[in-house]
Amino acid sequence: MNLARVAQRLGITECRLQGLQETIIRESAWPEPRLLRFEKETSGIEAGTVIFENGEIVFGYPKIRRPLMLAAAIKRHFSDIVAVEEKMNGHNVRILSLNGEIVALTRGGFICPYSTEVARRLIPESVFEKHPHRVLCGEMVGPENPYVANDIYPTDSIDFYLFDIAEKNHRGTLGVHKTHEFAQEFGLLATAFFGEFRKESAAERIKQIVIKLGRQGREGVVMKDPENIVPPLKYTSSKTNCSDLAVAFRYYNDYALDFFVSRAVREGYQSVEWNESEEERRARALSLGESILLPLVDTIKSAQQGENIVQKVQIRVKSLQTARDFEYHLRRSGIRTIFEPPEPDDGGYLIRITKLVMSTNDKTQALLEGEMW
Amino acid sequence: MNLARVAQRLGITECRLQGLQETIIRESAWPEPRLLRFEKETSGIEAGTVIFENGEIVFGYPKIRRPLMLAAAIKRHFSDIVAVEEKMNGHNVRILSLNGEIVALTRGGFICPYSTEVARRLIPESVFEKHPHRVLCGEMVGPENPYVANDIYPTDSIDFYLFDIAEKNHRGTLGVHKTHEFAQEFGLLATAFFGEFRKESAAERIKQIVIKLGRQGREGVVMKDPENIVPPLKYTSSKTNCSDLAVAFRYYNDYALDFFVSRAVREGYQSVEWNESEEERRARALSLGESILLPLVDTIKSAQQGENIVQKVQIRVKSLQTARDFEYHLRRSGIRTIFEPPEPDDGGYLIRITKLVMSTNDKTQALLEGEMW
Numbered sequence A, B: 001m002n003l004a005r006v007a008q009r010l011g012i013t014e015c016r017l018q019g020l021q022e023t024i025i026r027e028s029a030w031p032e033p034r035l036l037r038f039e040k041e042t043s044g045i046e047a048g049t050v051i052f053e054n055g056e057i058v059f060g061y062p063k064i065r066r067p068l069m070l071a072a073a074i075k076r077h078f079s080d081i082v083a084v085e086e087k088m089n090g091h092n093v094r095i096l097s098l099n100g101e102i103v104a105l106t107r108g109g110f111i112c113p114y115s116t117e118v119a120r121r122l123i124p125e126s127v128f129e130k131h132p133h134r135v136l137c138g139e140m141v142g143p144e145n146p147y148v149a150n151d152i153y154p155t156d157s158i159d160f161y162l163f164d165i166a167e168k169n170h171r172g173t174l175g176v177h178k179t180h181e182f183a184q185e186f187g188l189l190a191t192a193f194f195g196e197f198r199k200e201s202a203a204e205r206i207k208q209i210v211i212k213l214g215r216q217g218r219e220g221v222v223m224k225d226p227e228n229i230v231p232p233l234k235y236t237s238s239k240t241n242c243s244d245l246a247v248a249f250r251y252y253n254d255y256a257l258d259f260f261v262s263r264a265v266r267e268g269y270q271s272v273e274w275n276e277s278e279e280e281r282r283a284r285a286l287s288l289g290e291s292i293l294l295p296l297v298d299t300i301k302s303a304q305q306g307e308n309i310v311q312k313v314q315i316r317v318k319s320l321q322t323a324r325d326f327e328y329h330l331r332r333s334g335i336r337t338i339f340e341p342p343e344p345d346d347g348g349y350l351i352r353i354t355k356l357v358m359s360t361n362d363k364t365q366a367l368l369e370g371e372m373w
Helices: A001-011 A014-021 A072-078 A113-122 A125-129 A176-186 A199-215 A238-250 A257-273 A278-304 A320-332 A356-368 B003-010 B014-021 B070-077 B114-120 B124-131 B176-186 B197-213 B238-250 B255-271 B277-305 B321-330 B358-368
Strands: A025-028 A033-038 A048-050 A083-088 A091-098 A099-107 A136-141 A159-167 A193-198 A220-224 A233-235 A310-319 A337-341 A344-345 A348-356 B025-028 B035-038 B050-052 B081-087 B091-098 B101-106 B136-140 B159-167 B193-198 B220-224 B232-234 B312-317 B337-339 B343-345 B348-356
Touching: A001 A014, A014 A099, A014 B070, A025 A159, A033 B193, A048 B232, A072 A199, A072 A233, A072 A344, A083 A199, A083 A233, A091 A159, A099 A113, A099 A278, A113 A159, A113 A310, A113 A320, A125 A136, A159 A176, A176 A193, A176 B025, A193 A199, A193 B197, A199 A220, A199 A233, A199 A238, A238 A257, A238 A278, A238 B255, A257 B238, A278 A356, A320 A348, B003 B014, B014 B025, B035 B343, B070 B197, B070 B232, B081 B197, B081 B232, B091 B114, B091 B159, B101 B114, B114 B159, B114 B312, B124 B136, B159 B176, B197 B220, B197 B232, B197 B238, B238 B255, B238 B277, B255 B277, B277 B358, B312 B321, B321 B337
Parallel strands: none
Antiparallel strands: A025 A033, A033 A048, A083 A193, A083 A220, A091 A099, A091 A136, A136 A159, A220 A233, A310 A348, A337 A348, A344 A348, B025 B035, B035 B050, B081 B193, B081 B220, B091 B101, B091 B136, B136 B159, B220 B232, B312 B348, B337 B348, B343 B348
């Protein structure tokens, strides 16, 4: 690897790069190709940025910030027009081609064997033949997404929706319009585009979009500058905030504490901004309370009946090696699982996976036996 | 100070005591008398344990643990009989006499100037004349409790309710019966005693007591071993869990994250243990949701109207010096306040205090202006 060139592409000195290699840059030797990952953001380089052995860099996808007061944030943040796209609920991947092979990187900069197999199935080879330096940024969603399984999208398995395009070795992305043109050119799915609005009326229009998405169980929106000058923002439906809470309280001892509070606080701001009536606020309070109480009750009752608290997901693979690799990938990510024997299915294999939720399971068992909190 | 004797009373070696002085033992030179405080629990010595200059020790009041499944915990924890007392909602103090002067220690082992003045007014001198080594452990409650103001108890100002008795230089306490006898002998208020129950029927009886207390806005119960062999346990009403949440969400950026989650989880366990109907569960979910949403909405609306997010409390003192000392005491505890000019009242002074809730205030202002979370 030519360190000087890599440092230059990263926009830092060679000396700084060497310093980082001992601290926040980590090597990932598996699966091939080997790479270096930025474990945290530093010197303006996003977390999840990856340097491959040949010196090629894929920058991390920037974290999208979230306002709690939509209208005020739009007014403050955007210059004139706001382009609105759907925010989908799955996992973020960056797909690229390296030495003629497609790989899919997770947010953190690991190669995910399952996402890679899915990407190889879904992305036509012509994409990277024509644009070998492109990085496709998008969301993998569907019921066979083992990170975040979701039934609300039109797929029985897992699909990839493009939401942005980057270039290897370059920061920044190509923006809304080029992304949709690109998707159309190659017949890729892209996240739904809801239109462009003047900043004065955008908040009201987005509110209506978000309410409608919420009714369909869909997550929310990403607001983008069509000129791609200021960074995007995101905003979610009440339904999403509540269903996040429902998942978190179902596995209440396995989630970070700030996850709970941030979702509840979003509900407060949305209720104020949307100027709700007492009746609407009561309905929101009930949904909020139910999304906390009912999953807790379910979890506790399951444990009372002697069931283990687990999360069941499934994947569908062409190659059994992918499943074995994915099992190892989850293990290195700290997720404990049980992979059931593969069920041959339609030229491939269906594999049911049980994700163990050890902390909630153990805590709930102990509390049921009269242990103290 | 005779270090050897102090170490012996603490049950540790002199060498260990010296080691601790550089780490978790802190000096508090103000207000007089000077003392050393254990900032954390160590070597089985409770946090808040205090060593005075004359070598006398007041052990910290042990933390009372909380089961989430009441019946299972009672069965597991108690040997036969469970004595049930009210858990009151105020602040825990230890009152003692040192060189003929009454002082009140906070949970953390500081002398609180206001609690000390209150203790001097409420505790008859005969108590310590007759029992100079006694330490009165109890709760200060009422609307003029500046830590936790509460209107539900029969006082217009602040009262002290005895809940246990200790002896200087000795671990452990004298237990339920001696405490109530002592209170009666000296005409002190003591926390309500709800009776003694066999462990088989205790959970059901306590449930009824807790529901009734909840309806009155009162906090819950402490369960004690009448023989004082196993440590006490505590259990609170749904109303208390929800009103804790209401306070925490009103000042959502100033509370520790685990405060929120633990209260919500308690509701889940109570709902399961009490085997609630769908209707009851729905009502609980609504209260829970409202205790989160409505205080958030209030806080955000107040900030929208340009009001500062503050907490208003008041104290009543005989001496203006107490007020000045208390102001300093709050400041050293990291609480920012504005003390209004004293209002002469009934031979003393009423002082209104505004506690600044800086973090929530600043965060809410910023979010209203469209800042990101």
